[in-house]
Amino acid sequence: MKKIALIGSTGSIGTQTLDVIRAYPEEFRLEGLAAGSNIELFARQVHEFRPRKASVANKELADRIRPQLPEGIELYYGDQGLIEIAAGTDADTVVTAIVGSAGLPATLAAIEEGKHIALANKETLVTAGHLVTELARRKGVSLLPVDSEHSAIFQCLNGEHHEEVRQITLTASGGSFRDLTREQLRGVTVEDALKHPNWAMGAKITIDSATMVNKGLEVIEAHWLFGLPFEQIGVLLHPESIIHSFVEYRDGSVIAQLGTPDMRVPIQYALTYPHRWPSAAKRLSLAEVGKLNFREMDMDRFPCLRLAFECGKIGGTATSVYNAANEVAVARFLKGDIPFLQIETLIETALAKHEVQAHPDLDTIREADRWARALAETL
Numbered sequence: 001m002k003k004i005a006l007i008g009s010t011g012s013i014g015t016q017t018l019d020v021i022r023a024y025p026e027e028f029r030l031e032g033l034a035a036g037s038n039i040e041l042f043a044r045q046v047h048e049f050r051p052r053k054a055s056v057a058n059k060e061l062a063d064r065i066r067p068q069l070p071e072g073i074e075l076y077y078g079d080q081g082l083i084e085i086a087a088g089t090d091a092d093t094v095v096t097a098i099v100g101s102a103g104l105p106a107t108l109a110a111i112e113e114g115k116h117i118a119l120a121n122k123e124t125l126v127t128a129g130h131l132v133t134e135l136a137r138r139k140g141v142s143l144l145p146v147d148s149e150h151s152a153i154f155q156c157l158n159g160e161h162h163e164e165v166r167q168i169t170l171t172a173s174g175g176s177f178r179d180l181t182r183e184q185l186r187g188v189t190v191e192d193a194l195k196h197p198n199w200a201m202g203a204k205i206t207i208d209s210a211t212m213v214n215k216g217l218e219v220i221e222a223h224w225l226f227g228l229p230f231e232q233i234g235v236l237l238h239p240e241s242i243i244h245s246f247v248e249y250r251d252g253s254v255i256a257q258l259g260t261p262d263m264r265v266p267i268q269y270a271l272t273y274p275h276r277w278p279s280a281a282k283r284l285s286l287a288e289v290g291k292l293n294f295r296e297m298d299m300d301r302f303p304c305l306r307l308a309f310e311c312g313k314i315g316g317t318a319t320s321v322y323n324a325a326n327e328v329a330v331a332r333f334l335k336g337d338i339p340f341l342q343i344e345t346l347i348e349t350a351l352a353k354h355e356v357q358a359h360p361d362l363d364t365i366r367e368a369d370r371w372a373r374a375l376a377e378t379l
Helices: 012-023 039-049 059-068 078-087 103-112 122-139 148-157 203-211 213-226 264-272 303-314 318-334 342-353 362-378
Strands: 002-007 028-034 053-056 074-077 093-096 116-119 143-145 165-172 233-237 243-249 254-258
Touching: 002 012, 002 078, 002 103, 012 028, 012 039, 012 093, 012 264, 028 039, 028 078, 039 053, 039 059, 053 059, 053 078, 059 074, 074 078, 078 093, 078 103, 093 103, 093 264, 103 116, 103 122, 103 362, 116 122, 116 264, 122 143, 122 213, 122 318, 122 362, 143 148, 143 213, 143 264, 148 165, 148 213, 148 243, 148 254, 148 264, 165 213, 203 213, 203 318, 203 342, 213 233, 213 303, 213 318, 303 318, 303 342, 318 342, 318 362, 342 362
Parallel strands: 002 028, 002 093, 028 053, 053 074, 093 116, 116 143, 165 233
Antiparallel strands: 165 243, 243 254
């Protein structure tokens, strides 16, 4: 039986991870659960899966939910609670499904304890890829990608010699506004932005998909996961989200991974690797799909993707500032504080004002993160 700890259990990836675990009750044991503020759903999850340890966002929420939990479950809260769930249980694999840079300390703590990581938290590698990958290497820990694009690349590289790769290409749906011009984007609403055409995701990642920040984060993450320079990473617009990503080898061969857009498939593969178990996901029929469409990525139309490539090549704290400024900008857009196009302006302004620190340690990364957030709140 594989023992799992899950941080971010009430979000989109978290709930779908529990779907996978629920489908194989004899194969998985949930040791720890951590969530944010959705304590109603979290209480139901704890009652169903009976983890040994649980954690919520803060002490107030912990005091509210404590009477609702079964006896014997250890309850924690805050950043230390995340670390306790990630590193302080008997789990052999930790699913990091929390959104944002808050997942970094917990992920590092889990790796330090020798736990394998099913990685759905992009920001962990975006902000501290050099620290995470080096620690994983020293501890002999696997970083198993959960994102559909990285899972696809991971599968396409299986059994191949990595030095024979010419390029990897991440596909992008284009998000809610892929067919709108820059001028048409000026009047879009939050409700418009949250209508993703292909995927069921949380609010933050859905907005990131519309700005193409999500793909930018994935590009930086791919650099660290697969050890490739940014010159060997491409992005292609693919509206149907059937080809999840592909690898071109130096002999001209291209290997792609295809499937219906269902996150339970890459989640399950990360949990069962190297095996493939039956899944409830809808089977792909190319005859029903009929045709697939592709377009070159327009960096002028999607400047946030251009900025991600630039930050990745610069390295150091540039990627931390890119991520932190975006998190604040998206939160402000969701509150109605700024218009959609102001998201990219906030990111670009923060980067222009930042003095990049090369090879940062964790404290330097945290300081860059705090600086960028404070600046983005005031712009």
